[in-house]
Amino acid sequence: MGRFIWLLGSVAISFLEAAEKDNSFETVSIWTVILIVALVATGILFFASRQIAKLRKFHENMLAKQLEMEEKQNQILTNMSENIHDAAQQALKKSQAIIENNISSSLEKEQLMGDIEDQLLGVTNDLIYFLRLKSKKIEINNKPFNFNNVLNEVSGLLGTKHAGKEIELIFDVNNNVPRHLIGDSLYIGRILTNLFEYMFSNLTDEELKLEVSMFNNYEDMIDLQFRLRDTGPGIPAGESESLFVPYYNEEEGTYVRLGLFIAKSLAELMGGSLHVESLAGKGTTFILDLPMKLVDPENRRRYRLPDKSLIEKKVLIVDSNFNSALAIKKMFAYFRHDVRVIKKEDFEYAMPKMNDYDIIILKESLFSGNVLRHLQEIKEDNNEVKIIALNNLLNIKESVYHDGLIDAHLFKPVNQERVFELIISLYDMGVSKVLLEDHIGEEEGEHLPKAKVYKSDIVEAKGITQESFAEFAGKQVLIVDDNLINQKVLTNLFSNSGIKISLACDGQQAVEIVKSGKVKFDFILMDINMPVMDGFSATQVIRAERKFDAVPIVAFTALILESEKQKMFSCGVNAFLAKPLNVGKLYQAMSMFISNKAIEEAKDEEKKEREAVFEGLNIEKGITHTNSNEALYIELIREFVEAYGESDKTFEKLVHEKRYEQIKMLCVDMRGLSGTIGAAGLHDLVNEVYKYILFNKQDLLPGYVEKYAKELSKVKRAIEAYLFTKDMME
Template identity: 25%
Template sequence: MDISTFKERVNGLPVLRTLYLLLSLILFCLAISYWVILSTDNQQFRAWFSIASGITILLLCYVLIRQVKNALKPNKVRKTEEQSPGLDKLHQMLEFKNKELSRLAQELIKEQEIRESSEKAKQIFLVNISHEIRTPMNGIMGFAKLLEESLIDEDHHESLQMIIKSADQLMAILNDILDFSRLEAGDINFQNLPFALKDTVHSIYRMMEHGAKCKDLDFSYEIPDTLPEVLSGDALRLGQILLNLTSNAIKFTEKGKVKISLKLITEQEDQISIAFKVHDTGIGIPMNKQQSVFDFFEQVTSDTSRRYAGTGLGLSIAKRLVELQGGEVALESVVGEGSDFYFTMDFGKVTDEVKAEMLKTRCRLQQPVIQNGKGIKVLIVEDNPINQLLVIKVLENQGYEITVAGNGRIALEAYEKQSFDIILMDLQMPELDGYETTRIIRKMGGERGEIPIVAMTAHTIKGELEKCVSIGMNDYISKPFNASELYQKIEIIIEKARSGIVTLNKH
């Protein structure tokens, strides 16, 4: 221990008093002994007094030495007392940090709740706006197509085609916005079902054929014979990718051609890899823009955006859909000469039994629909008057016997009074919606509880088909609907019901 520490301890009041007292006693004993020895003549008394004084002085010296040693030893109590202010300060800092972390955690939880609430509100808004747009669009497109079949005047027919084309463009924009929202939220699921590859490509060709003809483009597709007829995968998403790339190619091509071509890359025992290419002779894309065109809301230039319009979502959605399925997207382009968009995807192979069943169904669906609904009673449950009138006209043209109910409660009353062969059920209705109406019907006994029910709705959100099937509906058709698709669904479902095949169509 250093001198300064010793001085600090010795200067403490209790230790100092003890040392002074001991020194004073020792000095007092020495003085008394010296005085007694000098003042007495008795040798024996001197001797005994000297011994007693010496022992007392020795004891005092011993106690003094002990006190000094204690002063020199580390004082744990004092050390603890000296350290306690530092520990208190440390405890205070830790307590402050804990409170701060707790406050930050609460703020993060609140921010997360706000984000989730905002995301939920956005999804609800998109679902509602989609439903509200699709409902009137169903009437616009449906009645326009009905008129198209009956118009003879060429000018009127052309004007009506422009109405249909504009409506199709609006639906494409709406679908892009919904797909963007789903991709942003990670709310995309992919199916793995058998499908005919040629049918998927041909359907895209038919959808875009009219647009290509209007611009006098040479539009074609090529599928090599080496590719299997039936594969396993998500035909809907494949069609969406091809549609986005093909519509983009036709939009930016003023003359020349657009071609869809497929090529086998690798083939394994249970899997096959295919390369798809969409070629055009359009305006082309500069090298410094070839990556950014795949970004959301991106077009080549502001002039391009003004001239060709569009949301700037088509290519980005196609790219995300390919990549989410494990594929890759590439682009080759020369300004003024055209562009080639490539993407590769893997598909599963199917057994011979699945292939035979798929081709059999495909052959049947390709046959002309027998446009004769005589003797078939249809209950239409729909609250929108325009859509009521549209479905009535579409089905009455085929001879179906129609009964209309404005909501689920009216539908149940009508179903109690008479029997029907099939029910076309809207989902969003006042008083009693389509979901609850279907549940009530399915609880009925006997054949009345097994009547085929097809959902007809403007709702296209994820899981809607699965929800309809889970409550007992037989199929699902979205608005705006295609008349031929509706005829085929009614025909197939009624035939299954009459033959006693009670199965739910999940496709």
């Protein structure tokens, strides 16, 4: 059609030009020209109308897809309270069956209950993220951070949750990726964790690989690309578009793809993108692109070993997974090491001569028979040779070799930071030695006692409730964490205890608060992976002044390796708590340092507000739906008011405009949420509205506008009264 219009126009122009050459219109009838022009105009109109129709159809299809996606997103909240309750009941039934059959040890029973708590906590956290995204409350905070700290925390979370799985987890980080970047490290970690969780839940093979590359943009801007891939059967054709649309699987009683929806939403908020590529039989790849800034564009060398003697070592790597070995090779080669990789099968078939190597890295399963004898001989001839046992973070096992043969352990997945610290520690250069030294003389703080150090794992105290923390009434506690949800959960946990709380969002803020001297802290809970200044550095800076020696600093982090824990203790922490939050262990840690033995053991019955039932809101039932975690419940109802506190106005407008599909979506949201928080009246009302829409009785909806407003107002007043009561008890 376009070519036809162009042809008609060309003909018309040629006629006019011919007429001008003859200085007369006699060569061409004026009516002929008019006819041609009319045909051109008609063609243009016809073509334009066709294009408009196509665009209208395109937009209609897009709108339909958008509405379908929104409905699926909102349906995840339908009957949320019942779903969480059912999940808990099913897990409890399983544990009860194990107990009755006497086929489980007490340790296994505790592990099972811990898995149940983690599952429910994960659902609740995802729900809070979903609400914050819906109400547009999430803000991106671009600050300097250590990229490898993010990778370490992500791998630590996976190692804790998926311990024992026989999956090869590989980090293949390009050598041009900087150590320090400017971006939102909290949400980057959340995106990666959610992607890994999806891949773990759907993995059908034994390898999961994260490739990280950097592409220069302009000036100090770069693009960081993450490619997370498996080698499984792939995603069926046509399903990739809906992969980021969450829904509730009623048959299995699980929420599906909620984490992917959150990951994609966060990526787009950061100005990036997240999509998936998949081919049948060739695996699935998630591709995450994020724009970031360089902290120091002029300094492209991110890691510098402290001594020239540490470079140009000869390294041998033998691993059961060749791809993993190649990724590790790349990281050692960064430090100008001469690295050779041998396949495990080739090594077992014909063990090579290893006398000429400075560093020998072997999969620990290879340490047997002739290998052990050969390594012993090498050590006897040259004690400077370093032998490293290579293991998987998901399968951390106690080494059986205690005769000094193994110099260090290296756990996969590996990144530059871990290799850098390993090389330094191998040659006694010190990884992160404490900045303090014992001084002799009459200096300030010389006679101040030091807080005790507990390097063993903290044992969980049983039967701990929110009221138990009143044991520490009057104590000054500093919470250092860049995660706002973690801050709120901890703050709410301490809300009735009488504990005086201060907050810091990064290590730099923590240092400034402590050094200001305005508050004398009794206890510091220190996250490790934070922007601006991480927990390692913040602890070192605080410990640099002797007057703070008596202040206990307890690390609260997802890092779980012994080398990471040792680094924390070297920096000056006094104890270690692993994420996610375990209330019993937190109470035990605080008891170890700041127990207030003078407080009466009897608790005031009036403080048990969780038994109160406010009009329109059953608090006790709502708390039960969050696995009896009142702190999480408080956070949930705050987010509910923020996201849907004005939904009565939205409902009225939608009814007036007869936008029934949108009303249906709102009902899906409110059915799940109202049931979850214990608002039974509101739950029943929106359920009625939802049924009227399903049965095409939309003419009854105007009668529910005032009812909806009254019921929502009742719930909001109940929430306000409950939160006011909690505040008064502080």
